[in-house]
Amino acid sequence: MTEVRQVEGTEKQHGMVYWFLANTIVPLFAPARRMFAAHKLAVIVLCAVIVLVVLLFRETWQPAVVLIRLYTVPLAMAFLFLFFVRLVSKRARWGWQMVVWVIALVLLIGATAIYPYYALWVRYNSLNIEYLEKGEMPETDHERLLPLSAVYSTVKANTGDSKTPTEPVFVRKKEGTREVFHWSMAVEPNYWWRQIFGSITEVWSLPGNDPALRLSEEKKRAVHFVVGPGLWLASNSHTAAVRTLGPIRFWNYEAHDVRFLEDDKGEVVQIVSLLRWRGFLAPYPEFGGVLIIQQVPEDAPLLDVIARWAKRVAFGDGDWISPEDIAHFPYLRGQNIMPYKASEYIVESLRFMGGVLAPMPGYHEGDVRVPNLEDDTNKQPYATFFKSVRNLPGMLYHYFSLEPYLKGRHGQMASVLIPADGTNRVFVYPHQKYGENLNGVSNIAGQIRASRRDYKFGTENKPSEHRPYVKVIDGVKRFLWLTTIVTTDKDGKIVVGKTELTITDPASTSGDDVFWVDPRDQEGWTKLLSK
Numbered sequence: 001m002t003e004v005r006q007v008e009g010t011e012k013q014h015g016m017v018y019w020f021l022a023n024t025i026v027p028l029f030a031p032a033r034r035m036f037a038a039h040k041l042a043v044i045v046l047c048a049v050i051v052l053v054v055l056l057f058r059e060t061w062q063p064a065v066v067l068i069r070l071y072t073v074p075l076a077m078a079f080l081f082l083f084f085v086r087l088v089s090k091r092a093r094w095g096w097q098m099v100v101w102v103i104a105l106v107l108l109i110g111a112t113a114i115y116p117y118y119a120l121w122v123r124y125n126s127l128n129i130e131y132l133e134k135g136e137m138p139e140t141d142h143e144r145l146l147p148l149s150a151v152y153s154t155v156k157a158n159t160g161d162s163k164t165p166t167e168p169v170f171v172r173k174k175e176g177t178r179e180v181f182h183w184s185m186a187v188e189p190n191y192w193w194r195q196i197f198g199s200i201t202e203v204w205s206l207p208g209n210d211p212a213l214r215l216s217e218e219k220k221r222a223v224h225f226v227v228g229p230g231l232w233l234a235s236n237s238h239t240a241a242v243r244t245l246g247p248i249r250f251w252n253y254e255a256h257d258v259r260f261l262e263d264d265k266g267e268v269v270q271i272v273s274l275l276r277w278r279g280f281l282a283p284y285p286e287f288g289g290v291l292i293i294q295q296v297p298e299d300a301p302l303l304d305v306i307a308r309w310a311k312r313v314a315f316g317d318g319d320w321i322s323p324e325d326i327a328h329f330p331y332l333r334g335q336n337i338m339p340y341k342a343s344e345y346i347v348e349s350l351r352f353m354g355g356v357l358a359p360m361p362g363y364h365e366g367d368v369r370v371p372n373l374e375d376d377t378n379k380q381p382y383a384t385f386f387k388s389v390r391n392l393p394g395m396l397y398h399y400f401s402l403e404p405y406l407k408g409r410h411g412q413m414a415s416v417l418i419p420a421d422g423t424n425r426v427f428v429y430p431h432q433k434y435g436e437n438l439n440g441v442s443n444i445a446g447q448i449r450a451s452r453r454d455y456k457f458g459t460e461n462k463p464s465e466h467r468p469y470v471k472v473i474d475g476v477k478r479f480l481w482l483t484t485i486v487t488t489d490k491d492g493k494i495v496v497g498k499t500e501l502t503i504t505d506p507a508s509t510s511g512d513d514v515f516w517v518d519p520r521d522q523e524g525w526t527k528l529l530s531k
Helices: 002-012 016-028 030-038 040-056 058-089 094-126 148-157 192-197 237-242 302-315 323-328 340-354 441-451 523-529
Strands: 129-131 163-165 169-175 178-189 200-207 220-225 253-262 268-278 284-293 319-321 382-386 395-404 414-419 426-429 461-473 476-488 494-504 514-517
Touching: 040 058, 058 094, 058 237, 058 268, 094 284, 094 340, 148 163, 148 178, 148 200, 148 461, 148 476, 169 253, 169 382, 169 395, 178 192, 178 253, 220 268, 237 253, 237 268, 237 284, 253 284, 253 340, 284 323, 284 340, 340 395, 340 414, 340 426, 382 461, 395 441, 395 461, 441 461, 441 476, 441 494, 441 514, 461 494, 461 523, 514 523
Parallel strands: 129 426
Antiparallel strands: 163 178, 169 178, 178 200, 200 220, 253 268, 268 284, 284 319, 382 395, 395 414, 414 426, 461 476, 476 494, 494 514
């Protein structure tokens, strides 16, 4: 009888968690143990195959890993909060328990709603923001005349059915000792068998200041990339980039935009821009460097081809250059290599310029927004060349226009310049603070339409991509908008015919201050504007 009591006393020492595991989770593994005991070799081979498949296709589940990395800490804190509430309230009466849980859930829902703003606030406080003084807004140069959509549609219309161009990117290249700025894009296979076994064999480089694109052979570079953004399996740029990531970077990095540009030797290289997530309680995206993918010899021996393919399947392709090392590569300095998503998050965080409460729902005092127009053919940011700013030389920037948060307010609150090479500086020119009452980008299209009542505007002809045009005219630095009028066919596709440009003075609301300029005579623009 004494032994029975001792056994019962021992069993009662186990808690509810023990009995839950012993009666639910543990029995689930019993069949697995029996199977392993009966078929050890088969189970080992199956496990090895599963591990191999997981490793070889790790790019498919890497986004889930990043998602877990982003929300593990916030979710853990939420569960700890609920556990604490349960611990505190479990001995209270039923009525008090209801009150405590209602308050706890309200607090949790409120924290969930505020959390995105907290992450933006953390990012805002991490930025190296420099406010430009009145009159310090830098001049633009190397103006691009055609919008991205027009360049893309032109090249696509002149490409055969078996190929398709990648999205154009405005980049810098060298021609002798001078710098020029071009639209760069590759031409990829368009059918699945070529996307698996094919390669990229040509890259277009089209001058940005050309009002009429001439797709001549001298603007096409013969290349041989076995990795591309539209290729499949291990030959896909995103896949190749993710497979190069080590165990630590695998949790923190994402592969984004792909560009084709020339290195210091004049050879075309493929650039994969990386996004890095920093922080755990409120992680935010920032520039994570670039991955450089080189061309491979087209006539390489078969063994070399097989070796490169095996390496690409197992370890990806490309050499990583960290943001800190960008300065050591002249062809990357001042270049357009930063992921647009990183720039967009920076500008989103600038909503806190008006104070910590500015972005809060129902408040919005001093809040700002990026006015991306629904009917425009391209969204901000626009890669734009600005002359020297502070101690930085002339280079490409991601430009954003900021307007008041509430719709229907079109004033130009500020201009934001983010170095496109990932340099850790953000330049803000607060137009409204300096008393410059300018029309924002969302009001320019209406001003252009008002300037030409006889022009057939509508879905077929519409103003597109209002870019900043900053010049010293008659000794005064003026901020203007440069706009291209694009034409679309009945299917909505961009048709590039006669290039028509306008320069709009945002200091006026009159259509009389919209100047229709000759795209072939840029030197005459300032003369026209000085009248």
